[in-house]
Amino acid sequence: MNGFTLDPRLEKDSISVMVTGLCDLRLSRDARWPWLILVPRRTGITEIFELTPLDQVLLTFETEMVAKALKEITGATKINVGALGNIVRQLHVHVIARFEGDANWPGPVWGFGQAESYEDEKRDELTAKLREALSS
Template sequence: MDVFTLDPRLQNDSKSVMQTGLCDLRLSADARWPWLILVPRRADITEIFEPTPLDQVLLTFEIELVASALKTITGATKINVGALGNVVRQLHVHVIARFEGDANWPGPVWGFGKAEPYEDAKRDALIETLREALSS
């Protein structure tokens, strides 16, 4: 049986928030947007249709929970959800809070400008708020 291993690019570009039933929930290191990434903890999965039917349902459920919590926490104008995988093939789903007037609004976040790192205290506070919201 293959063992789940997080892609090194996801490891380097994000910080783990918590483990959900299926996923490693991670916060992107780019502070321009509150940007979460759900990575199903399953080996060798690259496409959204590849997990088992039960895992597909669980992934959809976890996307909804995370998106709802992120919108509540941030007051975002819009929550963007996407699974591209052109650079990092390992299946992962982006959940991004967008605001009118944010960097590149209303355009996409991918490939726009240069990532801005979080201040440690702000990153840690957001992670704690997310954990509280998702654990209640």
């Protein structure tokens, strides 16, 4: 999109999986949870209500599509979805697969412990599965 730039913290903490109709779909570099981030490719937007009505519908649709694919791929117990933005103001939506017994279950993922990096092969396998599921 014209003028869109990704917040440097999102750039540092995640990798792009694919571009959807509205969003840059990104994978968190923290391997403790399969954690996706949808970033609407719109300039200067910090809140969902600042999007146009059409973009709000697209974000809802893409969030549902990503959450469903993540649950099917991972077999997660629960999918957590949230848009906080207290630290990174650029609008972004977290979609996180949670499992009973995962790091900090059933507590929140934010601010818990130390991030763990993906092994390249596992990261590449997950991103390939996501691209396949979201492209069909």
